[in-house]
Amino acid sequence: MRTLKRAEPNPEIPHDPRERSIWVQGKLRLHNSSFSDIARMLGVSSKAVSQAMYQANHRIEVAVASAIGVAPDALFFERYDAGGMRLHAVRGIKDTTSVTGDHVEAGKAA
DSSP, rough: OOOOOOOOOOTTTTTSHHHHHHHHHHHHTTTOOOHHHHHHHTTTTTTHHHTTSSSSHHHHHHHHHHTTTHHHHHHHHGGGTTTTSSSOOOOOOOOOSSOEEEEETTTOOO
């Protein structure tokens, strides 16, 4: 099993989620980016990106952290334990394949 190590704490990153969101937006501007740019890249709304600053959304957190050059567990430190493991469950990708099996009989739904 691989041992994960948590990113070093960055005293520059605000602890308050609202202040952190403002700080991140400033960093994004310095990198010629924005919540809207990240939203377009991920195919979500800019509101979803903004909301990820307050509520856990792993995919968006990774994109935001990457855009400003910080590790996700350093930016969203309260969402990880001391060993670098995520505290919140990460949703899997929805299975969109068609289902066949017991509920299908002779090409008709049972």
